[in-house]
Amino acid sequence: PAPTGATTRSSTASAEWFERAHRVTPGGVNSPVRAFNAVGGTPRFMVSGRGAWLTDVDGHDYVDLICSWGPMLLGHAHPEVQAAVQDAVTRGTSYGTPSRSEVELAEEIVARTPVDQVRLVSSGTEATMSAIRLARGFTGRDVVVKFAGCYHGHVDSLLAEAGSGLATHAVAGTPGVPAASVEATLVLPYNDRAAVERVFAERGSEIACLVTEASPGNMGVVPPEPGFNQFLAETCARHGALFVSDEVMTGFRVSRQGQWGLDGAHEGWRPDLMTFGKVMGGGFPAAAFGGRADVMGMLSPQGPVYQAGTLSGNPIATTAGLTTLRLATDEVYAHVDAAATTLSTAVGEALDRAGVPHLVQHDGSMFSVFFAPRVDRVVDFAGASSQDTSVFRAFFHAMLDRGVYLPPSAFESWFLSAAHDDHALQHVIDALPAAAEAAAQACEG
Numbered sequence: 001p002a003p004t005g006a007t008t009r010s011s012t013a014s015a016e017w018f019e020r021a022h023r024v025t026p027g028g029v030n031s032p033v034r035a036f037n038a039v040g041g042t043p044r045f046m047v048s049g050r051g052a053w054l055t056d057v058d059g060h061d062y063v064d065l066i067c068s069w070g071p072m073l074l075g076h077a078h079p080e081v082q083a084a085v086q087d088a089v090t091r092g093t094s095y096g097t098p099s100r101s102e103v104e105l106a107e108e109i110v111a112r113t114p115v116d117q118v119r120l121v122s123s124g125t126e127a128t129m130s131a132i133r134l135a136r137g138f139t140g141r142d143v144v145v146k147f148a149g150c151y152h153g154h155v156d157s158l159l160a161e162a163g164s165g166l167a168t169h170a171v172a173g174t175p176g177v178p179a180a181s182v183e184a185t186l187v188l189p190y191n192d193r194a195a196v197e198r199v200f201a202e203r204g205s206e207i208a209c210l211v212t213e214a215s216p217g218n219m220g221v222v223p224p225e226p227g228f229n230q231f232l233a234e235t236c237a238r239h240g241a242l243f244v245s246d247e248v249m250t251g252f253r254v255s256r257q258g259q260w261g262l263d264g265a266h267e268g269w270r271p272d273l274m275t276f277g278k279v280m281g282g283g284f285p286a287a288a289f290g291g292r293a294d295v296m297g298m299l300s301p302q303g304p305v306y307q308a309g310t311l312s313g314n315p316i317a318t319t320a321g322l323t324t325l326r327l328a329t330d331e332v333y334a335h336v337d338a339a340a341t342t343l344s345t346a347v348g349e350a351l352d353r354a355g356v357p358h359l360v361q362h363d364g365s366m367f368s369v370f371f372a373p374r375v376d377r378v379v380d381f382a383g384a385s386s387q388d389t390s391v392f393r394a395f396f397h398a399m400l401d402r403g404v405y406l407p408p409s410a411f412e413s414w415f416l417s418a419a420h421d422d423h424a425l426q427h428v429i430d431a432l433p434a435a436a437e438a439a440a441q442a443c444e445g
């Protein structure tokens with residue numbers, strides 16, 4: 001049943017749960033971005049999800065444009081994923097021994113991507129943390145290069161913000177990360193070839209790896225300029241550094257082969273290491289890092305670089321992930337791409353009509369909207385930061401009131417699924433004129 005699109009939705013029960021949550025959990029949430037700090041108000045406590053829809057504790061339905069921050073490519077409670085998980089659970093939930101579904105999931109990842117081998121872990125953070133350790137172990141070097149605005153999980157050495165200038169010694173992005181942890185991290189502006197060339201010319205022999213989001217989605221969607229990833233791969237190779245492509249968000253989402261399917265597969269290069277998460281866990285905690293056989297061979301127990309995990313390759317998580325990937329056919333990707341085109345076009349038109357300056361940027365089916373940015377095109381974090389977040393805030397709440405759950409931050413990708421059918425899309429489209437009007441008023445204010 002679809003919601004009616006009421007414009008005032010009570011959030012009494014969510015507010016009560018939020019208050020309870022605050023007493024026992026810092027900020028009332030288990031991951032900061034779920035709180036509404038950037039937009040104000042009360043996050044909704046969800047009790048169920050089905051297809052493209054979520055239902056909250058107050059009984060309201062929402063079209064979900066978060067999709068669990070990426071994983072739910074098939075939509076919520078997909079019957080075949082559910083059945084596979086239910087079947088797996090009857091055989092126990094964790095063995096602490098090798099099991100078949102982890103091999104099958106690894107085979108599926110190796111078949112879809114250019115990696116020779118993978119190691120399964122439980123979160124994207126673990127995947128990038130382990131990939132960095134492996135790159136350092138393999139090269140015998142310490143320095144890591146990353147880009148401002150790229151998020152790779154809450155790994156100490158990668159929680160670094162850029163200062164201004166071309167290559168700054170990173171400043172820790174949070175208290176609790178010792179200066180020593182980011183001393184060997186260099187942060188550059190995204191899409192800036194000259195900055196990359198300069199830092200490799202100066203420090204190339206010290207650089208273990210360059211890590212980048214394959215197509216950044218954590219500063220809003222800021223795709224690589226054509227050929228940028230290839231340039232990074234070649235630059236790393238020239239200096240004996242490893243190219244680590246983080247596909248935790250894009251992997252198995254923007255195409256069958258992730259972002260690499262959109263660039264590397266055609267341009268004829270491959271990353272030395274890749275990281276995956278989100279979609280490959282089918283809504284469960286499963287992630288992976290993988291790459292060249294000679295690099296992966298350095299990993300314990302085959303090699304000297306230690307890495308481990310009690311729940312790594314968990315049979316339920318790997319069953320959910322494997323079933324999801326097997327169901328993620330070309331038709332699924334075609335549907336999600338088309339839905340993204342329909343929706344992003346409608347958003348752009350609604351904002352145009354209301355006179356709200358904006359930019360819609362895409363990477364395959366991932367897209368985001370920059371409200372009142374001071375640039376013509378967002379190519380890096382500075383450009384993304386030039387938007388007016390108060391305009392997004394007004395838009396966000398108007399959409400929420402009309403039953404559309406957007407990511408509660410202007411710096412996030414919007415996500416769709418195979419379950420976002422015409423009905424769900426129309427519900428979002430119907431909410432747009434009023435939300436665009438609210439955004440226009442925020443622009444004036």
Ligand code: PLP
Pocket residue numbers: 069122123124125126128151152153154213218246247248249277278287
């Ligand atoms: N890398 C990228 C590109 C991500 O988007 C994320 C999470 O959003 C991570 C790594 C960290 O993954 P996780 O939240 O599973 O630790």
